[in-house]
Structures are given as structure tokens and as C-alpha cells.
Amino acid sequence: MSATQNIRAKVVGTGHYVPERVVTNADLEKIVDTNDEWIQTRTGIKTRRLVQEGEMATSDMAEMAARRALEDAGLTAEDLDMIVLGTVTPDHHVPAAACRLQKRLGAGKIPAFDLSAACAGSIFALSVGERFVTGGGYKRVLVVGGETMSSIVNWKDRNTCVLFGDAAGAAILEAGPADGPGIMDVIIRSDGDMYDVLYIPQGGSAQPITPEGLAAGEDRVIMKGGETFKYAVRTLTKTIKEVLERNNLTADDVSHVVAHQANMRIIEAVAQRLKVPMEKWVTNIQDYGNTSSASALVALDSARRSGNVKPGEIMVFAAIGAGFSWGAGVLRA
Ligand code: UT7
Numbered sequence: 001m002s003a004t005q006n007i008r009a010k011v012v013g014t015g016h017y018v019p020e021r022v023v024t025n026a027d028l029e030k031i032v033d034t035n036d037e038w039i040q041t042r043t044g045i046k047t048r049r050l051v052q053e054g055e056m057a058t059s060d061m062a063e064m065a066a067r068r069a070l071e072d073a074g075l076t077a078e079d080l081d082m083i084v085l086g087t088v089t090p091d092h093h094v095p096a097a098a099c100r101l102q103k104r105l106g107a108g109k110i111p112a113f114d115l116s117a118a119c120a121g122s123i124f125a126l127s128v129g130e131r132f133v134t135g136g137g138y139k140r141v142l143v144v145g146g147e148t149m150s151s152i153v154n155w156k157d158r159n160t161c162v163l164f165g166d167a168a169g170a171a172i173l174e175a176g177p178a179d180g181p182g183i184m185d186v187i188i189r190s191d192g193d194m195y196d197v198l199y200i201p202q203g204g205s206a207q208p209i210t211p212e213g214l215a216a217g218e219d220r221v222i223m224k225g226g227e228t229f230k231y232a233v234r235t236l237t238k239t240i241k242e243v244l245e246r247n248n249l250t251a252d253d254v255s256h257v258v259a260h261q262a263n264m265r266i267i268e269a270v271a272q273r274l275k276v277p278m279e280k281w282v283t284n285i286q287d288y289g290n291t292s293s294a295s296a297l298v299a300l301d302s303a304r305r306s307g308n309v310k311p312g313e314i315m316v317f318a319a320i321g322a323g324f325s326w327g328a329g330v331l332r333a
Contacts (some may be wrong), residue, residue, distance in 0.1 A: 006177070006178050007133065007134045007136070007175050007176070007177070007178055008134065008175075008176050008177065008178045008179075008180055008181070008182035008183065008184070009129065009130040009133035009134055009141075009173040009174070009175065009176070009182050009183045010173065010174050010175070010176035010180060010181050010182035010183075011171050011172070011173060011181075011182065011183075011300070011304075011331065012072075012073040012075070012140075012172050012173070012174045013069040013070060013071070013072035013073025013074075013075065013171070013172040014068075014069050014072055014169070014170065014171045014172075014297070014300055014301035014304050014305075015064075015065045015066065015067065015068025015069035015070075015071070015072055015169070015170045015301055016065050016068065016167065016168060016169040016170065016294070016297065016298040016301040016302070017061045017062075017064035017065040017068065017167065017168050018049040018061075018165070018166070018167045018288055018291075018298075019049045019050060019051045019052075019055065019056065019061070019166050019167075020049070021049060021050050021051065021052055021055075022047050022048075022049060023047060023048050023049070023050050024036075024046070024047050025039045025040065025045070025046065025047070025162070028161070028162050031155060031161070032155075032156065032157070032158040032161060032162070033158055034158045034162055039162050042263075042265070043162070043163060043263050043264060043265070043285070044263065044264025044265065044267075044283075044285050044286055045162065045163065045264075045285055045286060045289050045290075046286050046287065047286075047287055047288075047289075048164065048165030048166075048287075048288055048289030049165050049166060049167065049287075049288055049289075050150045050165060050166050051148060051150060051166050056148075057091040057097070057148055058085075058087050058089050058090060058091055058097050058146045058147060058148045058168070059090075059091050059097045059098075059100040059101045059104065059146070060104075061146050061148070061166065061167065061168035061294075062085060062087075062097065062101050062144045062146035062168045062170070063101055063104045063105060064168065065144060065146065065168035065169055065170035065294075065297075065301075066101065066105055066142055066144055066168075066170045067105070068170070068301075069142070069170040069171060069172050069301075070105075070142075070172065072172075072304075073172045073174075075140070075172065077105035077106050077107040077108075078106070078107065078108055079140055080105075080107050080108075080110055080140050080141070080142050080172070081110055081132075081137075081138040081139050081140050081141060082110055082111050082112070082129070082132055082138050082140075082141045082142070083098045083101060083102055083105075083107065083110065083111070083112035083113070083141075083142045083144070084098070084113060084115055084125045084128050084129050084141060084142070084143050084144070085097055085098035085101060085112070085113070085114045085115065085125070085144045085145075085146060086114075086115045086116075086117060086121025086122055086124060086125035086143075086144065086145040086146070086293035087114055087115075087116070087121060087145070087146050087147055087293055088116055088118050088121070088147065088152070088292065088293070088322070089146075089147045089148045089149060089151055089152055089292075090114055096112065096113050096114040097114055097146070098112035098113050098114050098144075099112050099113075101144070107142075115128060117188075117190075117293070117321065117323065117325045118198070118292060118293070118321035118322035118323055118325060119260050119262060119290070119292045119293060119295070119319055119320060119321025119322065120188070120260070120293070120319045120320055120321045120323065120324075120325040120326050120327055121145045121147075121292065121293025121319075121321070122143075122145040122169065122260065122293050122294070122295065122296040122297045122317070122319050123186065123188060123260075123296065123317060123318065123319045123326075123327035123328070123329060124188055124325065124327065125143045125144070125145060125293070126143050126171065126173075126183065126186065126297075126317070126329065127186040127188045127327060127329070128143075129141040129142075129143040129171075129173045130173060130183045130186060133173050133174070133175050134175070138175075139174060139175050140172060140173065140174045140175075141172070141173045142170060142171075142172055143170065143171045143172070143173060143297070144168060144169070144170045144171075144297070145168065145169050145170075145292070145293030145294040145295075145296070145297045146167070146168035146169075146293065146294055147166060147167065147168070147291055147292040147293055147294050148166050149164035149165060149166055149221075149290070149291065149292055150164070150165075150166050152200060152220055152221050153220060153221055154217040154220035154221065154222070156217060157217055157220070157222070159223065159225060160220075160221050160222070160223055160225075162289075163262075163263075163289060163290045164221075164289050164290050164291070164292070165288045165289030165290065165291045166291065167288055167291035167294040167295070167298055168294050168297075168298075169291075169294045169295070169296070169297025169298040169299075169300065169301055170297060170301075171297055171300060171301075180332075181311065181312070181331075181332045181333055182331065182332060183329060183330075183331050184247055184329075184330045184331065184332055185243055185246065185247050185329060185330050186243070186327060186328070186329035187239055187242060187243050187327055187328055187329065188325070188326070188327035189239070189325070189326060189327065190323045190324065190325040190326075191323070191324045191325075192323070194227075194231065194323065194324040195323070197223070197224045197227050197228060197231075197322075197324070198221070198222075198223040198224070198228055198321070198322040198324070199221075199222065199322060200218075200219065200220060200221055200222070201213065201218040201219075201222065202214075202218040202219045203219045228262075228324075229263065229265075229266060231320075231324060232262060232263075232266050232320045232326075233266055233269045233270055233273070235320055235324070235326050236259065236266070236270045236318055236320055236326065236328070237269075237270050237273040237274060239318065239326060239327065239328040240257075240270070240274055240316055240318050240328045241274065242328070243316070243328045243329060243330055244316070244330065247330055249314060249330065251274050251275045251276045253314050254276050254280060254314055254315070254316050255280065255309065255310070255313035255314055255315060255333070256280055256281075256282055256303050256308070256309060256313070256315045256316075257271075257276060257280055257281045257282065257315070257316045257317075257318070258282050258296050258297075258299035258300040258303055258315060258316070258317045258318075259281065259296055259299070259316075259317065259318040259319060260290075260292075260295050260296050260318065260319035260320060260321065261283060261284055261285035261288070261289075261290060261291070261295040261296075261299065262285075262290045262295075262320075262321075263285070263290070264283065264285055264286065267281055267283060267285070276316075282299040282300075282302055282303045282306075283299070284298055284299055284302060292321065293319075293321075295319070296317055296318070296319045300315075300317065303315070304333075309333045310333065311333055312332060312333060313332070313333045314330060314331070314332060314333075315330070315331045315332075315333055316328065316329070316330055316331075317329050317330075317331060
């Protein structure tokens with residue numbers, strides 16, 4: 001439940017950015033042993049947007065998304081009190097990419113930090129932002145999910161390289177009345193037993209990059225896809241049900257679902273189990289691929305800009321990713 005009874009964190013602006021370069025499944029057929037039919041039927045992905053090498057880093061995309069969110073909210077960077085950036089692909093290992101974002105936006109000396117929850121980065125960052133807003137003292141928090149997944153994908157591994165895309169999504173949370181629009185509730189959880197089901201083995205403090213590791217692609221993302229798939233369907237379904245139930249809501253009350261986009265089949269399976277028809281799910285995986293911490297925030301922005309979200313409607317947001325970490329929340333539009 002939200003931290004105080006008299007404040008709710010309202011979404012007052014959203015924005016997103018994807019790189020210009022469109023990479024089709026046919027383009028990937030030239031690099032790995034794959035084909036358009038396999039990618040589309042197994043994942044739903046038709047294209048993804050990828051940065052050109054050296055074109056831009058995560059903070060650049062985050063800046064574009066954040067500027068659009070500020071414009072949408074009718075605010076300037078000086079109005080912000082905090083920046084939370086969900087990312088596993090910061091510009092540099094040190095320091096936080098959020099600090100670079102703060103400087104670029106001209107946001108003043110407000111706290112700015114990265115949050116590492118992989119594909120659940122959107123919901124973890126929203127949850128942290130919500131707490132700072134409802135806990136008092138932070139009137140407006142910029143929440144961003146930004147990923148340059150192309151920088152950590154193994155371009156020789158067909159199991160993973162066809163899945164991911166680069167993007168950033170942003171939302172500005174502002175303190176508002178508890179009975180008004182905004183985030184009603186968020187659940188976040190993690191399961192460290194799944195730590196090495198989806199991870200980058202080398203390049204951290206546990207294992208430095210070795211020549212053998214480099215040759216084997218252990219400095220890049222590896223994933224046990226089937227295990228991840230099953231866990232994602234089970235956990236997303238359970239957590240969305242839980243957050244609806246504890247807010248006395250049913251599937252029929254939900255107008256839109258803005259969930260992480262890992263695989264269209266995951267979305268369809270969860271939709272079927274929850275009995276929330278596919279028309280209510282905002283999808284971008286077909287065009288953008290899996291953009292990790294960006295995807296649910298990109299979906300939230302698309303939903304708000306579509307003109308189909310009516311004030312007062314109930315939206316569900318949810319995500320799951322490496323860790324494993326996941327969450328689900330409800331938002332009154
Ligand atoms: O965002 C964070 C969390 N991530 C996820 O939630 C991803 C979850 N997992 C998935 O979305 C799916 O498991 C994948 C899309 C990754 C894989 O789909 P799958 O239906 O589970 O396929 P699979 O891994 O069981 O592979 C089936 C076959 C294998 O060949 P064999 O062993 O049956 O001969 C793979 O080698 O498909 C092969 N394969 C490919 N073939 C063509 C794997 N990748 C490709 C490819 N093109 N790109």
C-alpha cells in the first residue's frame with residue numbers, strides 16, 4: 001500500500017524514445033542462423049530499434065524520453081526533486097548514468113541514482129519513486145527505464161540476440177491527493193535462486209573477463225529461455241492477481257495493462273490466465289523487441305498518448321526480469 005494515507009503519486013507526464021535504426025528479422029538472418037518465421041512465431045518480434053555503434057548511450061536515450069515527459073507534464077527539469085533510472089546498461093560502470101542524465105537535463109543538484117532490476121527496472125523504479133513522493137519531501141520524481149541492450153547482447157548467440165532492443169521510457173510522478181489519480185499500490189519481489197538463469201557471467205566483481213570467457217561470450221547476456229518463460233508466466237499471473245485482489249479489484253475493472261514485453265507468447269499466456277482480453281494489453285514488442293527496463297514505461301506512454309485512457313480508469317503495470325525480480329501495480333488514470 002502507498003506510504004501515507006493522504007498523498008498519492010500521480011503520473012503527470014510520460015515520454016519515450018527509440019533509436020532511428022530499424023533492424024528487421026531478415027537483417028539478423030545475415031548474422032546468425034535464424035529466420036523471420038522462427039522469430040515471429042516464437043516471440044512476436046518483427047523489428048527492433050538499435051543504436052548505431054557509438055551513436056548514443058543509455059543516458060542519451062533517457063534524456064530524450066525525459067524531455068518528452070517534462071513537456072507532456074508542462075514542467076522543466078528545475079521542477080524535479082529526484083531522478084531514478086532503472087538500467088542494467090549504464091553509460092559507464094561508475095558512476096550512475098542518472099548523474100549524467102541530471103547534468104544533461106539541467107536538473108540542479110537533486111539526488112540521481114541508477115537502480116538495477118533488469119527487465120523489472122521499470123516497476124522497481126516506479127515503486128521507489130512512489131515511496132519518495134508519498135513519504136513526503138519529494139514533490140516530483142522523474143522515473144526512467146533506459147537500456148542499450150545492444151551493448152550487452154552476444155551477437156553470435158541466436159538464443160538471445162534476436163530478442164532485445166534499445167529504448168528509454170520516462171514518467172514523472174507528482175504528489176497529489178490520496179483520493180485522486182495515481183499509483184494505488186505496487187508489489188515488488190525478488191528470487192535469488194534464479195540468479196544464474198539469466199545473467200552475465202564475467203566482467204563483475206565475482207569473475208573478471210578472461211580471454212577464454214571473452215571467446216565464449218561470457219561477458220554478454222546468457223539465458224535459459226524455457227525456464228525463464230515458465231517462471232515469467234506463473235509469477236506475473238500470480239502477482240497481478242494478488243495486487244488486484246488486495247485492492248478489491250477484478251480483471252473486469254482493468255482498462256489497460258502496461259506490462260514488460262519479453263515475448264508476445266508470455267503476454268498472451270498471462271492475459272488468458274487472468275482473463276484480461278488482449279485488446280487491453282498495450283504491446284510494443286512487435287516493433288521494439290524486449291527493451292528491458294524501458295518496455296513497460298514505453299507502453300505506459302503509448303497508452304496515455306493514444307487518447308484511449310479515460311480519467312478514473314484502472315491500469316495495471318507489471319514486469320519481470322533477471323534476478324529474478326518482478327512486480328505488479330495498479331494505477332488510477
Ligand atoms: O525479459 C526478461 C525475461 N526474458 C524472458 O522472459 C524470455 C523468456 N523466454 C522466451 O521468450 C523463450 O524461451 C525464447 C524466445 C527465448 C525461446 O523460445 P522457446 O520456444 O523456449 O525455444 P527454445 O529455447 O526451446 O528453442 C527451440 C529451438 C532450439 O532448437 P532445438 O534444440 O529444438 O533443435 C533452439 O536452438 O529453437 C532454436 N532456436 C532458434 N532457431 C532459430 C533458438 N533461438 C533460435 C533462433 N532462430 N533465433
